[in-house]
Amino acid sequence: MKRIADWIRENYFVLIIGILTVLYVAAPLGNTRLHNGHDFSYHLLRIENIKDGLLNGQFPVRIGPLFLNHRGYASSLFYPELFLYIPALFRLAGFTIETSYKLFALLTIAGCFTTTYLCVKGISKDKYTALTAAVIFSACQYHIANLYVRGAVGEAQAFVFFPLVVYGIYDLIYQDFRKAWVLGLGFWGLMFSHSISLVIALCTAAGICLFHFKRVVLDWRRFGKLLITAAVTLLFSIGFWLPMIEQLLSNTFWFSRPWTTVTDNAVGLVQLFGTGYYDYTYNFDTGVLLMCLPVLLLLREDKGKTGRKRIYWFLGIGLVLLYVSSRYFPWPILQPVLNNIQFPWRFYAIATLFLAIAVGLTAREKWPGRFEKETVLVVFFVMVLFGNRYFENANIDYVKIEENAFTEKDCWYSFQIVQKEWLPQKTDLSLFESDPDRPVLTDREISLPYSEEKKMGIVFDYGYGKGWCDVPLIWYKGYTAHYMDGSRVIPLPVTDEGYNGYIRVYFDESMTGGTVLVEYSGTRIQKASLAVNILAVIAGAGVWLAEKKRRHIPDE
Secondary structure (H helix, E strand, O other): OHHHHHHHHHOHHHHHHHHHHHHHHOHHHHOOOEEOOOOHHHHHHHHHHHHHHHHOOOOOOOOEOOHHHHOOEOHHHHOOOHHHHHHHHHHHOOOOHHHHHHHHHHHHHHHHHHHHHHHHHHHHOOHHHHHHHHHHHHHOHHHHHHHHHOOOHHHHHHHHHHHHHHHHHHHHHHOOOOOHHHHHHHHHHHHOOOHHHHHHHHHHHHHHHHHOHHHHOOOHHHHHHHHHHHHHHHHHOHHHHHHHHHHHHHOOEHHHOOOOOHHHHOEOHHHHHOOOOOOOOOOOOHHHHHHOHHHHHHHHHOOOOOOHHHHHHHHHHHHHHHHHOEOOOOHHHHHHHHHHHOOHHHHHHHHHHHHHHHHHHHHHHHOOOOOHHHHHHHHHHHHHHHHHHHHHHHOOOEEOOOOOOOOOOOOOHHHOOOOOOOOEOOOOHHHHHHOOOOOEEEOOOOEEOOEEEOOOEEEEEEOOOOEEEEEEEEOOOOEEEEEEEOOEEEEEOEEOOOHHHEEEEEEOOOOOOEEEEEEEOOOHHHHHHHHHHHHHHHHHHHHHHHHHHHHOOOOO
């Protein structure tokens, strides 16, 4: 207890500013209703699907049972959901969907501040530099936009892990890569948070490594360690990415037909330097740009300072990333490769982080040992000032969500899948929306009654001999069907040839009176990759504990 009390005494200012920043960013969560961002209904539906999937015996949840009026949608196989198990567990504990999400959002905001502070402290070895950067990154307008305007739950989670990636890259370039695990943890977190943010971080890291080609690639010891880190990170996340690749190879999805282009969504000078609000095209944070002006002055006046090069490095990368988000970047050339980023202004997040670190380092370099607390307070005031302006312009919408909103019959929410990226291309979503009925149809045009089973399944009686049935579940690789007749249990062929992408089950002449079970059993690759992932994490934890124990053994 004494150690904790001493730490609080030494860091009381950090705690106060941290709490104030988190509470400021989380202020809209205090509303008695829930904010309603662009994609927010989809992400709430994902949480509810995890909860219902767990209740129905799925673990991990592969096919969302609530999606598309119980037709199933494989969001979990394509969109990382590891951290959404947290609000799903809150739901299982009895909290409402509103409370569960608000608690989770508060955790992500606090996580963003914490990782930024710790990582920048690792870079600068100074708590006030770290505190300055943490305030800027946590309270920046794009973070607020993701939380409350866009309803981009995955990107909000990515804010927790971007600082680890940036610290890892800095450690790779300037600190002899002594903490490779930081970079690995950052990319692992992005892998399980938001795939597009992962691509953005990979592009940023690749660009920096190419710029430092001699130091990174031609240094075989450092480059070898980087390759090992990448391999371990992939092994620790194989339970997600390998099944996703398997599904992508098994069918053609709407994902392969982009609904927008990066060229159309690149921003102009008005968005980069303006203070207004633009639907689907967001302005960068004017407050952050204004705080970069002292950085430029420092670079002009104090050319002999030893920290100038490091500040210039962060500032330069941040400005380059802003350029990447603009229409002046050659997006038409890169569009065939990187169009799935969709919106170049997604680079705002990592650009803000680099600029925030540059601002924090500048204060320390300009006034070493002086004005630390005053600088942090000024930065906090600036972020609140421009943040309030953004809150006013954004006009956050609030809704009241009933407890049964996602489970009622013919639920409207169940169709909120944004741009239907993970539907098979042969599936027309509008046909489901206009036809709530989901019968089992035979080739004889007979509708069969059925009951829904746990683990995303359907049971019905069949006795018509040779033929086929279309089962009202959207086909994804991993579905199986079995015919049960007394002591016989016969596996049945299943295809995606059914009505509007439904599962089609085929029968032979002997099947004249039995029960059919169609369920999502998963694939061998899913099961094997999950086992490898779990074993890798256990082995990694064992190595870490053994190394920690070894370091604490006193020399004889």
